[in-house]
Amino acid sequence: MLRSLLAICLLILAPAGAARAQDSAYTTDATHAVILDFETGQILFSKNGDEPMPPASMSKLMTVYMAFEAIRDGRLSLDDELPVSEEAWRRGGAATGGSTMFLEPNTRARVGDLLRGIIVQSGNDACIVIAEGLEGTESNFADAMTERAHQLGLTSANFENATGWPHPDHEISAADLARLAALIIEEFPELYEIYSETDFTYNGIRQFNRNPLLGVVEGADGLKTGHTEESGYGLVGSAERDGTRRVTVFNGMESGRARADEAERIMRAAFTEFEIVELVQAGEVLGQADVFMGTASVVDLRAGEALTVGVHRRERADLTAEIVFEGPLRAPVLEGDPVGQLVVTFPGGRTETVPVEAAESVPGKGMAGRAVSALVHLIRGN
Structure with a gap:
């Protein structure tokens, strides 16, 4: 007894x-969603948060993490120049119709520019150049991404490419994306500042950061949008207020406008409706x-x-x-x-x-x- x-x-x-058997006090139209408290690592809200999903360009967080780690370890520097292969241009360049940095084939690009090409412009070509620069081929890099993700405890992750291009086996959960974002913020605070840059010009072409939180929600400073027909519209976001940081992840919205509205609503709720007890x-x-x-x-x-x-x-x-x-x-x-x-x-x-x-x-x-x-x-x- x-x-x-x-x-x-x-x-x-x-x-x-x-x-x-009560419904949650908070709801969202997103198919997958997570709110994470940065300091404690606690999940404040989850809707299918542990279920692997197609992350689209949000998986570029792992590509960037790998590059940041190489810089920290001395295997890469911001001033290093990497070759732009025909492969990177063909599968990630302007002719693809996808997100691109507008790199030219058979040229070289600074790592610092490539990172902004990924983070600000969501350039698929920049991702492939980084992948080839670190692991020889994008396929090798994708395998290394998956292996490193599992070492970090992101067990839902399986990466088939560096860009988030649709593939039936390319997936990660919203909860693991939130944890990955927290790792980037914690381990690379100086490099993380790139995520708050609102625009970047390369090859004479100015592109704007697609993160709808920047300049709209107080304290917002990252991270990454994503969209494919399969995944819908999604976002990994983060903001800090009065020493408290929250990370939000959601996916499956029907339009860019719906994503922008939901991004603002979820991030505001993360600070006003949830607490650590x-x-x-x-x-x-x-x-x-x-x-x-x-x-x-x-x-x-x-x-x-x-x-x-x-x-x-x-x-x-x-x-x-x-x-x-x-x-x-x-x-x-x-x-x-x-x-x-x-x-x-x-x-x-x-x-x-x-x-x-x-x-x-x-x-x-x-x-x-x-x-x-x-x-x-x-x-x-x-």
């Missing part, structure tokens, strides 16, 4: 067993459990670690919690012994868990005590 003590610290958890502190006593054959009949249960979650402000009162374990516990019980889990359930069904452990030791009874307990147990028919 568990004697719940979850009303601690004005805890916002409702009694175990309360209704759980510490539900449980590490070592906090959560309840008690009965102990069989122990010198004490009950033992306190405590949280094995802290639990901090992101939650919509209107959902706080609708969270539910229960400690799940098999009981009664059998003595001897040692302090720190794992007992079970505290399961916190959010409206919509998402759950977060924390390990629960014994807060103190309970030795087993002596021979006489065990005999009496066994007799009582038998009489009660348990």
Whole structure:
């Protein structure tokens, strides 16, 4: 039996067993969406966020990450010049009708310009030049992208090219795109500033950053749009206000105008409608459990670690919690012994868990005590 003590610290958890099948307090027309808190890494909102999706040009974040990492490691510099191959021009140049930096074949381009060609202009040709410069071929680079993504914990990622060009196996989840964006911001703060540049001119052609957040939403400074017929219109965005940064990802909008509107709405909601809440502190006593054959009949249960979650402000009162374990516990019980889990359930069904452990030791009874307990147990028919 568990004697719940979850009303601690004005805890916002409702009694175990309360209704759980509620709709989320926040909705979006996007097919996939995630809001991530940069400091904690907490997912504040998710709609199909862990489901792999075609990311279109948003996958260029990984191309840029690979280039940034090469610069940091000394394998590449902003002033290096890379050759523009016929292949890069043919599959990414102006004649393709896709996003391009307007590179000319059989010329050379500075890495600093190529990065702006990718980030500001979304140039497919610039992506292929970077890919060939680092790994010889775009195919080799795509394999390296996937391998590095998995090393970073972005397990949903599978890249078939450096550009985001449609391919049935080219995919990544919105949640992993958000984590990738956070890695870029955290690991390369000086290079990240390129993402806030609103225009770039190359080969006499001026192009503007397509990110609809820049100059519209306070604190917005990145990252990348994406669009193909298969994926719809999407965006990875980030903004910082008063020391708080949020990353938003969504995909599947029907038009560029719908993307711009949803980008602004989701980013504003990320700051005004969601919050980070510490539900449980590490070592906090959560309840008690009965102990069989122990010198004490009950033992306190405590949280094995802290639990901090992101939650919509209107959902706080609708969270539910229960400690799940098999009981009664059998003595001897040692302090720190794992007992079970505290399961916190959010409206919509998402759950977060924390390990629960014994807060103190309970030795087993002596021979006489065990005999009496066994007799009582038998009489009660348990």
